[in-house]
Amino acid sequence: MGWAIAIHGGAGAILESLTDSHRAAVEEALPKLTEVGAAMLKAGACALDVVEQATVALEECELFQAGRGSVLSAAGTHELEASIMDGLTGSAGAACGLRTVRNPVCLARQILERTTHVFIAGRGAEDLAKAWDLERVPNEWFTTDRRLNQLRRHLATPERSRPYPETVGAVACDMEGRVAAATSTGGTTGKLPGRIGDAPLINAGTWADERVAVSCTGIGENFVRAGTARMVAARVELLGESIEQASVACVQSMPPESGGLIAVDCHGNVSLPFTSQGMYRGWETQAGTRGIGIGAI
């Protein structure tokens, strides 16, 4: 059936605070961001390169919550995290507690390529980024006025604070039927310093094998406690379910409004279910389907 790409820009209670101007900006950005990966796939790129570059584009876009535009921790700082997994080889890379790495997903990719480890945290990860000449920026570079205002509201009335869309991610199937997944985030507004969510966790927020690739978004702890990304693949492998059946079963088995996920299989089928108010998303396939979405269709 050919290549396919899906991206997400986070899931959560996104509709109630969505202004007309912000909606317009998102609706303009999502097709362009989807096209980053689609253009690479049309040109024959491998799935792993595609999900890395699609996630870089999402990290660079201030509208979404990863890289620049990330939310702030309770301490008023940014701690970024990301992961990537190659379905072809089963290799994976991940990093967390990043303060100066401009594109966390690129560090995750280099950890996949250059080390025998999968997951490296904090100072150790920062030192690798420096040694490998990845671009670094001051922590304040990630801050935007929108996220500062969110933190101020959160600290003033935490009991009224609703989860903001928390993550970006990409999944792709290339012309050869190889799949890969990547996820990147700035975490949760007002999180405790050091908190690690599902985004850098292989099995929880990110998974890819020879059959399927999955990237999750939402209330991270619920995805960790369910092993959501791994379970989508387990249902396809062990039960023979379709990517749509497996994805829907996994998000529906979680607590209400946990969030959503994007998934692709090695035949180019795409699934994008969510149980939250909305999920910023875009997709395109060689078979001719394409679209973007924010709330329910």
Added chain:
Amino acid sequence: MGWAIAIHGGAGAILESLTDSHRAAVEEALPKLTEVGAAMLKAGACALDVVEQATVALEECELFQAGRGSVLSAAGTHELEASIMDGLTGSAGAACGLRTVRNPVCLARQILERTTHVFIAGRGAEDLAKAWDLERVPNEWFTTDRRLNQLRRHLATPERSRPYPETVGAVACDMEGRVAAATSTGGTTGKLPGRIGDAPLINAGTWADERVAVSCTGIGENFVRAGTARMVAARVELLGESIEQASVACVQSMPPESGGLIAVDCHGNVSLPFTSQGMYRGWETQAGTRGIGIGAI
């Protein structure tokens, strides 16, 4: 069928370097360490308390690689990590990058009990341990002569370095059929600073749900890339396999000599498969089976 406990003290190429005196010490320790949990279960304790206290006993034992007696990173320091999961509620806690927390599994338990998060790293985790009055020790307290010698040999000839047994853990089923799992480790000899293994990762090294509980040990990255602990439970849930069938299938699907796992189901059945040379282990059940092992039976 009643209560059951299983513990492990790590899996790997443990036989070739096992001296007679070390074997004697291990064979004396394993029954005592198993009895810590068995005595609690006989007295009606819940599975979550049992796996925490059984893991504390393993952390305190210098013979095994967690807490005091942990291996050293390439930088000559200790970075400890642990996780715990309660099958009854599906709640979980985990911490990594710990330098001063005497019993990492106790911090994981408190993260489970006291926060909305699952996983907290480094300084943030240390600050919580301080705020919650958990016992803290200087980093050097974890060091033993045996581990210093291992690091020296590793740094001198890393290409000849074989993986040492890497982890401790416990799984239990209590009188009510509730199960829980915990895992704790000092990581891998000569690891890069900041490297996170499978031990603190729910889904990779630790899992518990209403049916089964699993704790893994071995080459951590292989367990992360397979989602081993989660997949044992997935096979029981989705395929209706026994705990023994599911556990054996999962360890055998990984690269040779990856390590092993201990698992228990809600009926008190125990499984302890491994593909490495050996796995330090002990088990006891209300049904009357008990034993310890190092190499293949």
